[in-house]
Amino acid sequence: MPLDPQTQEWLTALEEKTQGRELCDLPVEQARVAFDRLGASSGLPPVEIADISDRTVPGPAGEIPVRVYTPEGTGPFPVLVYFPGGGFVVGTPDSTHGPCTVWAKQIGAVVVSVNYRKGPEDPFPAAVDDAIAVTRWVAGNAAEIGADPARVAVGGDSAGGNLATDVAIDARDNDGPSLAAQVLIYPATDISKAYPSLHENGTGYFISKNLLRWFGANYRADPLDWRASPMLLDDLSGLAPAFVVTAEYDPLRDQGEAYAQRLAEAGVDVQARRYDGQIHAFVANLAGVTGQGKTAVNDIGEYLSGVLGTD
Known part of the structure; x- marks a missing residue:
């Protein structure tokens, strides 16, 4: 279907404001500030929750910053460990602040948003190491944040979706927590x-081929390592149930949908759902x-309310 009119209006305004410059045209620190500001200006407004x-x-290389969202009510609550996207270069809990408050309230869950390295x-x-470490800490220390260790889910958008897949695979293979x-969300897999979607949607839809190359050059992952490309794993059985979101005009659309098919x-x-007329970042940012x-x-x-038993 055609590009969503609201999304097209936003893209047009962004083009005028930036004069065609992308995040990859900025120094890394400026790109990080710009991306967080995007979440604040265009993201879902935060709602009021208890705390x-x-x-x-603790992490493998020092302390890992997290933001803990606590809903109203009496715990222990289920918990969602969330990994914000941003190509493994930009993105912090600030960039996905609004949705995390909404999910905490809607689900009645603690949300732990991770500012991984x-x-x-x-x-x-x-x-990857930070994502695994935080998830294991949450499951092992749930009472400290008012959470139920028997009801832990993971999630993330884009690069964060990749990290959620890695955490789920590690939990299966290395005696990690049992994930619900x-x-x-439009994961990199x-x-x-x-x-094909990389070429079809690689220019004009916010996340471009140029930007993806910049992310890759800064992250420096081995493309053949399963942690960078979980699609390459031979065995995806026994993993936690999955909800996979893709967008029609997203360069990452095909790999997200192919991964959902592999899981099935x-x-x-x-549950796999494509949102037609939409671009990358339409959910989280x-x-x-x-x-x-x-x-x-x-x-x-x-x-999540269904699988975590709060609906």
Whole structure:
């Protein structure tokens, strides 16, 4: 279907404001600030919940900053460990702040948003190691944040979706926590090859081929390592149930949908949903300007309420 009119209006305004410059045209620190500002200006507005606190948890290379969102009510609550996207270079809990408050309230869950290490300062696999460490800490220390260790889900968008897949695979293979679900929002699942959607949607839809190359150059992952390309794993059976979100005009559309198909073929309980007329980032960063983004945030909340037993 045609590009969503609200999304097209946003893209036109962005083009005028930036004069065609992309995040990859900025120094890394400026790109990080710009991306967080995008989430604040175009993302879903935050809603009021019981508590929002920043803290750290132990990691493999020092303390890892996280933001903990606590809903109203009496715990222990289920918990969603969330990994914000941004190509493993940009993106922090600030860039996905609004949706995390909405999910905490809608699901009645603690949400732990992770500010994992990023390239170029901390290249692959630092982000993966941090994601695994935080999830294991949450499951092992759930009472400290009012959470229920028997009801843990992971989720993330884009690069964060990749990290959620990695955490789910590690949990299966290395005696990790039993996960209730993995929510993969337009996830990066295979950087070993170019899928058709990369060429179809690689210019003009916010996330470009140039930007993806810049992310890759800074993250410096081995494309054939399963942590960078979980699609390459032979066995995807026994993983946590998955909700996979893709967008029609997204360069990553095909690899996200192919991964959902692989999961289903492996016997994993999968719900896959493509949002037509939408672009990459429409859920986590742009839901304040597009109705479809709000719908997707709500759909994710409804799915998690079901699997976490709060609906």
